[in-house]
Amino acid sequence: MTTLLNVEELVKNFGGLTAVSDVNMHLNDDELVALIGPNGAGKTTLFNLLTGVIGPSSGSITFRGTDGTISLNGMKAYKIANLGMARTFQNIRLFKELSVLDNVLIAMTAHYKEGFFQSVFRLPKFYKTESQIRKEAIELLKIFDLQNDLDKLAKNLPYGIQRRLEIVRGLAMKPKVLFLDEPAAGMNPEETADLTRLIRQVQRDFHITVLLIEHDMSLVMNLASRIYVLDHGSLLAEGTPTEIQQNKAVIKAYLGEEA
Template identity: 90%
Template structure:
């Protein structure tokens, strides 16, 4: 299994506070990894570092591109996204006044670069490309049972379906790595079960690497192949779900003494 994303000795300081401390980890091709830890452990900060939202204080992040290893330190978030990394957020960030279809189309257009002449003069190639993007978006929505919602405004969807749409929009960017930041937050048990099936479906059909932050331990233990545990910004443990469940340090710091 080849390494896709590698993190070495990563540190992020905010003034006198160290939010992420000497974190070393890696993501491999086509695997599902969970990042867990108490509130305030630094999980979202680590996500923000990996996706270019904030810049590391020290350490390195590298990504395997088509022509070799690419350093990500200091790259803008949109450039990192274009390399093949997409994410969702704790708080849903859809274009709520746009339709379901338009939300997906916006994500897909980054992969279709039309020339100035074709765009301005609306030459036949422009319309062919536009039709192709629309058809691909509809096919993607069908995979996730959203084909009947294409014309609905995103704000009018039930909460669980908005979460699903946000994940589909991430997939529309054709990522190699999909970062999911607390995708089950605010969901009821039925919605969480649907989300679990959705994430499994993503792994099966798209063969991408998924890194998720999640507090729902049943979802994590059912889905993850490997788990990293953060505590106070530092890596406390790494291993399979069975290893994490039996790790005394994890039990004390996160899962509870009686776990």
């Protein structure tokens, strides 16, 4: 398998606090990996490091793109996104005053470069590109049963549909790696079941790598092929769902010494 993302000895300090400590991990092409751990383990901090929201104190993050292996250390978040890495956030960050369609169109524009004169003077190429982007956005929304919500404001959608739209917006960036930060947070069991099917469909049909932070263990165990366990900023374990379920150190971290 081809390794897309490789992390070596990654460290993040905030003053005297070490939030991420000597983390080594990798993501292969076309796999679904989960990152789990107790509250405060450093999972979102690690996500922020991998996607360029914050920079590491030390260590290395490399990504295998179309032009070979690239170091992501010190790279701006928008440049990392353009390389093929998209994410959702624990707290939904849609453009809530814009329509469903506009949320997706904004994400797609990074892959279409209209020239200055085409844009300013509205030349035929400009309208052709705009028409193509709109067509692709609608087709993507149809795949996820959002075609009837095109003109609705994002803020007026039910919570579970907002989560779905956020994932679709990430897919609109045509990523090689999709990072999902607690996508089931705040969902009821029915919404979580729908989300599980959606994530499986995304990974299967789009052939992308997914890294998932999630506290819902049934969702994680049903989806992930590999699991990393983070505790107090350090990797506690890595393995298949079965291996993680039977790992005594993981059980102790979640349930305490007696368990």
